Amino acid sequence: MSESNTAPRTPGWLSVANPASRFVLQGELPALAAAASALGFESDVGTNEARDNGQFALLWLGPDERLILAWQEGARQLAPRIANALAGHAHSLVDVTHRQVSRCVRGEGITELLNCGCPQDLDITQFAVDRCSRTLYNKAEIVLWRRGPNEFHVEIWRSYADYFERWLIEAAQDLPVSTL
Amino acid sequence: MLLIHCPHCGTRPELEFSYGGEAHIARPADPSQVSDDDWASYLYLRSNTKGVHAERWRHVRGCGRFFNALRDTTTDRILVTYKAGEKPPGEAR
Ligand SMILES: [Zn+2]
Numbered sequence: 001m002s003e004s005n006t007a008p009r010t011p012g013w014l015s016v017a018n019p020a021s022r023f024v025l026q027g028e029l030p031a032l033a034a035a036a037s038a039l040g041f042e043s044d045v046g047t048n049e050a051r052d053n054g055q056f057a058l059l060w061l062g063p064d065e066r067l068i069l070a071w072q073e074g075a076r077q078l079a080p081r082i083a084n085a086l087a088g089h090a091h092s093l094v095d096v097t098h099r100q101v102s103r104c105v106r107g108e109g110i111t112e113l114l115n116c117g118c119p120q121d122l123d124i125t126q127f128a129v130d131r132c133s134r135t136l137y138n139k140a141e142i143v144l145w146r147r148g149p150n151e152f153h154v155e156i157w158r159s160y161a162d163y164f165e166r167w168l169i170e171a172a173q174d175l176p177v178s179t180l
Numbered sequence: 181m182l183l184i185h186c187p188h189c190g191t192r193p194e195l196e197f198s199y200g201g202e203a204h205i206a207r208p209a210d211p212s213q214v215s216d217d218d219w220a221s222y223l224y225l226r227s228n229t230k231g232v233h234a235e236r237w238r239h240v241r242g243c244g245r246f247f248n249a250l251r252d253t254t255t256d257r258i259l260v261t262y263k264a265g266e267k268p269p270g271e272a273r
Binding site for chain 2: 047048061062063065119120133134135136141
């Protein structure tokens with residue numbers, strides 16, 4: 001391997017934010033509400049909304065689809081718990097823990113940097129804190145969740161993570177991000 | 181870039197969508213009773229409209245749902261979008 005093939009040094013505004021486990025849940029609204037309550041949320045999330053109660057994050061992916069992130073609890077403990085709450089509801093619950101990885105991008109100018117590859121309007125007036133969306137970063141599908149005015153959580157399929165990071169780092173040469 | 185209004189999520193960039201062909205084409209209820217010509221026409225023949233065309237789109241890099249749009253094929257302007265299963269707005273067209 002030549003020197004040029006090694007990944008560029010990870011900048012301060014980019015970090016790993018992997019939860020202990022991840023699930024995709026699909027079903028009708030009563031099933032989604034039952035799962036939300038089993039995870040300790042007062043209600044299901046609305047369109048393009050994400051919520052975090054410290055233990056779990058619940059992200060809206062589509063009218064019938066949610067992404068569940070468990071910060072501490074592994075899939076082996078969590079899966080039966082959600083499945084119990086969903087007994088009697090038609091649903092699909094898929095463990096996607098190892099399909100994707102999570103990144104936290106955080107810093108002054110991070111919105112403009114993400115907009116180098118994401119076609120959605122990420123201005124805070126259009127994409128508020130705790131808004132989430134499945135979208136694209138250039139050619140790679142991502143799930144984007146705004147955690148603060150200058151902070152985003154990104155879910156990306158494992159094999160695209162390197163592509164995503166290299167694109168961001170390249171783009172940051174023209175649009176410097178100052179680490180918060 | 182074109183903006184397309186997803187009936188579930190709102191207005192999003194065209195890049196998040198994929199095209200799904202002409203809308204409102206009903207699959208024959210009992211294919212074994214259909215003649216080869218009728219089956220071929222169900223599979224392959226489309227209206228190729230010049231003007232307002234009802235077509236399927238999928239918000240594939242978003243909510244994942246299929247929906248329908250009325251698009252003017254001469255101007256590429258999308259006039260209206262509506263959920264799958266609904267009739268086109270202003271049926272009279
Ligand atoms: Zn949508």
